[in-house]
Amino acid sequence: MISEERIRSLAAHRGHPVVTSCYLDVDGRRYPRHVDYENHLEHLVRRGKERSAGLGPAAVRSVEADLDRITAWVRGGFDRSRVRGLAFFACSADGYFEVVESARPVRNEVVINHTPHVRQLQSLLDEYERFAVVLVDRQRARLFRFELGGLSEHTEVFDAVPRRHESGGRSAANIQRHTDELAHKHLKHAAEVTFEELQRQPLDHLILGGPHEVVSEFETLLHPYLKDRVAAQLSIMVTASPEEVCQAALGVEFEVERQREATMVSRLRDAVGSGNGGVAGLEFTLRALVERRVDTLLLSDGFEAPGWRCGSCRFMAVRGRGCPVCGASMQLVDDVVEQAVEEALTNKCRVQIVRENADLDVLGRIGALLRF
Numbered sequence: 404m405i406s407e408e409r410i411r412s413l414a415a416h417r418g419h420p421v422v423t424s425c426y427l428d429v430d431g432r433r434y435p436r437h438v439d440y441e442n443h444l445e446h447l448v449r450r451g452k453e454r455s456a457g458l459g460p461a462a463v464r465s466v467e468a469d470l471d472r473i474t475a476w477v478r479g480g481f482d483r484s485r486v487r488g489l490a491f492f493a494c495s496a497d498g499y500f501e502v503v504e505s506a507r508p509v510r511n512e513v514v515i516n517h518t519p520h521v522r523q524l525q526s527l528l529d530e531y532e533r534f535a536v537v538l539v540d541r542q543r544a545r546l547f548r549f550e551l552g553g554l555s556e557h558t559e560v561f562d563a564v565p566r567r568h569e570s571g572g573r574s575a576a577n578i579q580r581h582t583d584e585l586a587h588k589h590l591k592h593a594a595e596v597t598f599e600e601l602q603r604q605p606l607d608h609l610i611l612g613g614p615h616e617v618v619s620e621f622e623t624l625l626h627p628y629l630k631d632r633v634a635a636q637l638s639i640m641v642t643a644s645p646e647e648v649c650q651a652a653l654g655v656e657f658e659v660e661r662q663r664e665a666t667m668v669s670r671l672r673d674a675v676g677s678g679n680g681g682v683a684g685l686e687f688t689l690r691a692l693v694e695r696r697v698d699t700l701l702l703s704d705g706f707e708a709p710g711w712r713c714g715s716c717r718f719m720a721v722r723g724r725g726c727p728v729c730g731a732s733m734q735l736v737d738d739v740v741e742q743a744v745e746e747a748l749t750n751k752c753r754v755q756i757v758r759e760n761a762d763l764d765v766l767g768r769i770g771a772l773l774r775f
């Protein structure tokens with residue numbers, strides 16, 4: 404599980420000669436077969452070896468051993484129903500090996516440095532949208548809270564309400580009315596408890612589940628703050644197992660994420676089209692980043708491109724070699740997109756990896772919504 408504490412402790416480690424940091428996207432919703440993400444891992448291994456090449460024989464040996472161990476770990480298998488991203492931090496020379504399993508997908512990346520490269524973990528923690536699920540029927544309410552895609556908390560409310568009466572007659576009708584009143588009181592109580600629980604720790608999206616008519620009544624009783632955050636109504640039993648709740652919540656989460664990607668890409672398309680507030684394509688996006696004008700960087704998942712980076716003023720460009728800003732000789736980098744993402748994260752820009760939207764590909768696979 405990812406936490407501030409875990410990230411701080413990873414970041415504090417210093418490895419000799421170097422630490423290999425490797426992120427691997429293993430999201431089963433996009434990579435149903437092992438071979439789909441193992442190909443990406445092979446690519447990362449090659450790249451990691453290339454990057455260690457200039458760092459001396461001790462570093463080359465250590466990185467090679469790190470990458471072997473990471474590959475063995477991945478091939479050894481893990482719980483794919485729960486894990487969608489993996490982060491490895493290794494330094495074989497001093498016996499250091501840490502694995503972080505994330506319920507959220509990560510961006511494939513390999514970094515060789517003196518300390519673990521924790522920036523992706525940090526941005527996962529910062530960007531994560533919090534979900535809660537409330538299941539209700541006429542007697543029970545169960546509240547589940549999710550942190551970073553995993554189930555973290557569970558609260559139960561139970562109000563004894565007699566069963567609905569099926570037989571006829573006047574007194575039966577009275578009993579029925581009384582029972583309905585009690586059920587209504589129970590739902591009100593459940594709505595209050597839900598509000599208190601979610602006031603304690605705020606959330607972004609609420610998912611409701613249970614018999615349709617009960618859920619509809621419950622929704623009208625929710626505080627407006629919660630009503631505004633209802634993302635979906637699911638037909639899931641109030642007695643569902645935590646595993647069923649988790650799967651249902653992940654489905655909604657996936658949909659919400661896709662919707663957010665589509666909204667961002669359409670904002671970008673409009674901004675680029677009107678020539679106001681957005682740029683698209685690698686060249687213009689790099690320029691906007693260097694000029695610190697970027698608010699949100701959008702890029703298609705898996706987009707890579709070679710480019711140039713200035714060692715003295717950090718300018719990034721599609722073409723080299725002379726730096727147009729300071730005149731220094733720029734260095735050729737195998738993936739300038741990765742450098743752009745790093746630059747964006749350093750400058751506290753938001754970074755949105757777009758996974759399920761072809762419209763961004765049409766715009767050049769990368770773009771930015773601008774601050775000014």
Ligand SMILES: [Zn+2]
Nearest residue numbers: 713716726729
């Ligand atoms: Zn320069």
